[in-house]
Structures are given as C-alpha cells and as structure tokens.
Amino acid sequence: ALALGELAANIGDAIAGRSKKDALVGFAAAHREYSTDHPGRWASLQRRAGQAAVDTDAARRIVQVTDAVLIGYDIAGPDRTHATRIIGSALSGFLNLERSGSFAHSLPPAEQSWPELIDALDFLLTHWHNRGTARQKATR
Structure with missing residues (x-):
C-alpha cells in the first residue's frame, strides 16, 4: 500500500495538466523513476497484491491516475481495463528487464x-478504436 500510494502521487504530479501523449510520457516516466529510486518498493509492486492493499485509497488513486491518461485517448468502459493491462505489462516488462541487465548486451542502449x-503505446492508444477494423482485414 505504501508503494502504491507513493507511485500514485508521483504519477499524479507527472500527468497534472497533461493529456494524450504528454500524459503518457509523464505516466511512464513516473514508473521509471520510481523503479530506479525505490527498487525494493518497485519489486513489491511486481507481485499479486493482497486484498488489504487492493482495498486502500492508494490502490483507488492508481486507478484514477491511470484512467486520467486513458480518458485523454477516449478509451472507456471495459476497453480501459484492457488498455491498462497492456500499458502495465509493457512498462513493467521493460523496467524489470532493464533492471536485471537484460538489455546491457546489445546496442542501442535501453535509453534509446x-x-x-x-x-508504440501512444500509437496503440491513439488508434485503439480502429483495432477491430485491422483484425477484420487480417482475417480476410
């Protein structure tokens, strides 16, 4: 719950007054900075949360700041859950691989x-509502 609260506060600060890609950049940067500045707390966020943590104000705040980013892309309802999972998977995957040194063996550097x-995430979110059309064309 502590890590959720800190991360939510960092994200809130990073996305305030921003929308679409600018908000996404702030959202992602807040995750990256938190993973670097608080590696142990970041690691605690990489496992299943217990119900006590899920029921906290901090968890609700994480949902709110994530929703704020997605609202800028006009992603609502059940699609918001899918988009949240995709963004979380991409950011967590990258950050965890970077922290473990997995990107250190090839060029260009992870920073690039x-x-x-x-x-890529911005492109996906911008074109979210066109996904069905793309899938239909692919199956023809």
Whole structure:
C-alpha cells in the first residue's frame, strides 16, 4: 500500500495538466523513476497484491491516475481495463528487464528504446478504436 500510494502521487504530479501523449510520457516516466529510486518498493509492486492493499485509497488513486491518461485517448468502459493491462505489462516488462541487465548486451542502449516503447503505446492508444477494423482485414 505504501508503494502504491507513493507511485500514485508521483504519477499524479507527472500527468497534472497533461493529456494524450504528454500524459503518457509523464505516466511512464513516473514508473521509471520510481523503479530506479525505490527498487525494493518497485519489486513489491511486481507481485499479486493482497486484498488489504487492493482495498486502500492508494490502490483507488492508481486507478484514477491511470484512467486520467486513458480518458485523454477516449478509451472507456471495459476497453480501459484492457488498455491498462497492456500499458502495465509493457512498462513493467521493460523496467524489470532493464533492471536485471537484460538489455546491457546489445546496442542501442535501453535509453534509446524507452521512447520507442512510449511511441508504440501512444500509437496503440491513439488508434485503439480502429483495432477491430485491422483484425477484420487480417482475417480476410
């Protein structure tokens, strides 16, 4: 719950007054900074949360700040859950691989791949509502 609260506060500060890609950049940067500044607390966020943590104000705040980013992309309802999972998976995966040194063995450096990840997420979120059309074309 402590880590959730701290991360939610950092994200809130990073996305305040921003929308769409600017908010996504702030959201991602807050995650990256938190994983670097508080590695143990970051690690605690990488496992299943108990119900006591899920029921906290901190957990509700994480949902609120994540929703704030997605509202800028006009993603609502059940799609918001899917988008949240995709963003979380991409950011956590990248940050955990980076922290473990998995990117240290190849060029370009991970620092150059980070904006590529954000650009890819922005592209997905911007075109979220066109996914069905793309899937239909792929199955023809």
